[in-house]
Amino acid sequence: MKMQPKAEMAQLGGKQTALLLKPGVLQQVLAFASLIVLILVFTFSSSNFFQFSNIVGILLSTAVTGVLALGSTFVIITGGIDLSVGTVMTLSAVMTGVFITYWGLPVPLGIVGGILTGAVCGLLSGVMVARLKIPPFIATLAMMMIAKGLALVISGTKPIYFNDDPVFSEVSQGSFFDEIIPGFAIPNAVVIFFIAAIIGSILLSRTIVGRYNFALGSNEEATRLSGVNVNYWKIVIYTITGIFTGLAGILIASRLNSAQPALGSGYELEAIAAVVIGGTSLSGGKGTIVGTVIGALIMSVLTNGLRILSVPQEWQTVVVGIVILLAVYADILRRRKA
Amino acid sequence: MKDILVHMEGINKYFPGVQALQDCRFELRRGEVHALVGENGAGKSTMMKVLTGVYQKDAGSITYGGMEVEIASSKTAQKLGISIIHQELNLAPDLTVAQNIYIGREPRRALRLFLDERELKRKVERLFERLNMDLDPDEAVANLTVAKQQMVEIAKALSYDAKVLIMDEPTAALSDSEIDDLFVIINQLRSSGVGIVYISHRMDELKRITDRITVMRDGRYIDTVSTASVTNEQIIAMMVGREIYDSTKQSRIAENSETVLEVKGLSRKGALHNINFKLRKGEIIGFAGLIGAGRTEVARAIFGADPIDAGEIAVHGRKVVLKQPYDAVQAGIGYLSEDRKRYGCIVEMDVKTNVAVASLRKYVNPIGWVNRTKIANAADQIVDMLKVKTPHIDQDVKFLSGGNQQKVVIGKWLTRDCDILIFDEPTRGIDVGAKSEIYKLLNDLAARGKSIIMISSELPEILRMSHRIIVMCEGRITGELDREEATQEQIMRYATLRA
Numbered sequence: 001m002k003m004q005p006k007a008e009m010a011q012l013g014g015k016q017t018a019l020l021l022k023p024g025v026l027q028q029v030l031a032f033a034s035l036i037v038l039i040l041v042f043t044f045s046s047s048n049f050f051q052f053s054n055i056v057g058i059l060l061s062t063a064v065t066g067v068l069a070l071g072s073t074f075v076i077i078t079g080g081i082d083l084s085v086g087t088v089m090t091l092s093a094v095m096t097g098v099f100i101t102y103w104g105l106p107v108p109l110g111i112v113g114g115i116l117t118g119a120v121c122g123l124l125s126g127v128m129v130a131r132l133k134i135p136p137f138i139a140t141l142a143m144m145m146i147a148k149g150l151a152l153v154i155s156g157t158k159p160i161y162f163n164d165d166p167v168f169s170e171v172s173q174g175s176f177f178d179e180i181i182p183g184f185a186i187p188n189a190v191v192i193f194f195i196a197a198i199i200g201s202i203l204l205s206r207t208i209v210g211r212y213n214f215a216l217g218s219n220e221e222a223t224r225l226s227g228v229n230v231n232y233w234k235i236v237i238y239t240i241t242g243i244f245t246g247l248a249g250i251l252i253a254s255r256l257n258s259a260q261p262a263l264g265s266g267y268e269l270e271a272i273a274a275v276v277i278g279g280t281s282l283s284g285g286k287g288t289i290v291g292t293v294i295g296a297l298i299m300s301v302l303t304n305g306l307r308i309l310s311v312p313q314e315w316q317t318v319v320v321g322i323v324i325l326l327a328v329y330a331d332i333l334r335r336r337k338a
Numbered sequence: 339m340k341d342i343l344v345h346m347e348g349i350n351k352y353f354p355g356v357q358a359l360q361d362c363r364f365e366l367r368r369g370e371v372h373a374l375v376g377e378n379g380a381g382k383s384t385m386m387k388v389l390t391g392v393y394q395k396d397a398g399s400i401t402y403g404g405m406e407v408e409i410a411s412s413k414t415a416q417k418l419g420i421s422i423i424h425q426e427l428n429l430a431p432d433l434t435v436a437q438n439i440y441i442g443r444e445p446r447r448a449l450r451l452f453l454d455e456r457e458l459k460r461k462v463e464r465l466f467e468r469l470n471m472d473l474d475p476d477e478a479v480a481n482l483t484v485a486k487q488q489m490v491e492i493a494k495a496l497s498y499d500a501k502v503l504i505m506d507e508p509t510a511a512l513s514d515s516e517i518d519d520l521f522v523i524i525n526q527l528r529s530s531g532v533g534i535v536y537i538s539h540r541m542d543e544l545k546r547i548t549d550r551i552t553v554m555r556d557g558r559y560i561d562t563v564s565t566a567s568v569t570n571e572q573i574i575a576m577m578v579g580r581e582i583y584d585s586t587k588q589s590r591i592a593e594n595s596e597t598v599l600e601v602k603g604l605s606r607k608g609a610l611h612n613i614n615f616k617l618r619k620g621e622i623i624g625f626a627g628l629i630g631a632g633r634t635e636v637a638r639a640i641f642g643a644d645p646i647d648a649g650e651i652a653v654h655g656r657k658v659v660l661k662q663p664y665d666a667v668q669a670g671i672g673y674l675s676e677d678r679k680r681y682g683c684i685v686e687m688d689v690k691t692n693v694a695v696a697s698l699r700k701y702v703n704p705i706g707w708v709n710r711t712k713i714a715n716a717a718d719q720i721v722d723m724l725k726v727k728t729p730h731i732d733q734d735v736k737f738l739s740g741g742n743q744q745k746v747v748i749g750k751w752l753t754r755d756c757d758i759l760i761f762d763e764p765t766r767g768i769d770v771g772a773k774s775e776i777y778k779l780l781n782d783l784a785a786r787g788k789s790i791i792m793i794s795s796e797l798p799e800i801l802r803m804s805h806r807i808i809v810m811c812e813g814r815i816t817g818e819l820d821r822e823e824a825t826q827e828q829i830m831r832y833a834t835l836r837a
Binding site for chain 1: 451
């Protein structure tokens, strides 16, 4: 599996090699190659793998952690971390349930409310990190527990169902594509994930937010001394992470047609894993949205493929752990060479 | 006087424990390269930090372009047109050259949210054309050499329309041809009317590029002279002063006494080049040089804290491989860092624990049980021997004075039975009274057969304590002096001797 990407690299000679050798690009090529290799391996190992329904299943299971990972990418590029995305997602789902089911608000308003919940949590984390100078790990650990507790308190520890508004479940489970091309039933959740990725990618590479995001992660002091309001932009970035987290809350609530207050813990680690596999450096300054998307896909292809090969769930977790180790170690090796 | 750009007068700055600046003055004219020189700790950097708004002065006045100004922050300084290029460069390595230069001032379009990359590139190209610089705007800064990174810093400073440019040791990491390139740019800036403050220790450079020289010493203003009117010797004499020391010189160590440590051809890429020396039993070698000369790097290499690329180290005539500090400690080498609070002692723990921490194995029985009585006895012994001023051995080290903390660290290595002790700036941050106690302690240790390497930036200290003096510059040993022949001037000359 490790040799394959190199062989691919060798074929792309000439001018392109220079471009590919740039660290960020190379990391993406490696991650993408690993994804292809994984898909090939599973396709040859089981005829059940490369079926339309299975691929759709993989994409659907990527959507929620994928959107969380998109948000996490922003914070991680600053050199920070957000441990609260799992439970803030749950809190957003619960609040959406409160808005739609308990208060009877229209679905679009409920969705906006859910996303705002995530945004507010992100904003608070950002204020704790930027203004109160609490280390991101601690600030978001606190936020993780606060959100977890609030989700349980507000819901009364019981799931909130969206049975009164069947439209809401369409947000994830319905297929907008199926209506245009019958039979091509890609769930909306997947489409939303990819649209979110495109928006995230534009934010990161084309806007002032993205520029300061990288600048902060690369050398915060230099950025501050250049007259950039570092604290303000940090809060903006944590809020962006919160918005993506809120969106993930909507997706999971819609997919389960309910807000499950006990769900959510552990999602943050899967999101971080996807970001890291995608080549974003935990020390900040480097990373891409495309990488994160690939990282998220690698995680779910791996889980799905192993399940099809009847590898017990416990062992799947072990394999995922090893893959994270390999991805990060490959990154360290390459950096040492450069 | 119309062409006076900056005038600082009567500047005082006090930090807890030190009067960093006392009644200092400095003047900069338009189109002038003005050197600011002085030994380490003379107050040059503090003075410039006051000018750039990093520190606030306690007293004095700053006139800028004929008007009195208060420089409250680095942003104010930037707006006035005062830019500084720090020794440690302030760039974001993951961003490109263009992105770094215009960080905080990115051209934007649509809603002021989206970046206008094309306009950015145009601006940078125009800037480079004006400055005659040849840099790829799209290259990531991490991939540039230090010299090129410095060019980026200069370009960045000038893109703010700087009228005053402060350069702190700009040539420290540059090769000769790169220095030539830098001087071309400096000359260009001078003729365009920019005032340049040039902080450097290198006499040859001062002669080549500067118009006037201001000398500082011990936080005081000494003099401002025209470069053409003084010799290197005169500048050095002003820098070191004419202090008389009544201390007795160290005597020579017998040639036939045992060589305890021998270092041969020690090299580390980019830091150390072919370091050779011998340390004899009971000897104190003083390592002199300017900040960044590589003295600490030698110490860290001998202590196994940094990997080496080439060279041999022998302890008591036996070759040793020191891959980590553990190996060095096993070989009987102890290192006392200049930064005691971070690397020397565990300030949150008490005296007895600090004394025992490097040799716990001595006080542990086979099942891992720590014998506290033994530790207390050892600590009492150290406190007695080194005269550590502490109410009891259960006192947390953070409550001790700097000098007594230093004694605790020494005690730690004595407990470990180290024969070779490396002191990195042993009296930094220690008041005068405690200093002489530390000196006496070093002499006692040497007399008892310990061998000592003492790194110090204070020349009087080097002259007073060393049997032999090794002077370094840019990772090389540039001179070795016997105590009898050494003078401050001679050491300074070697310390500024470039390869």
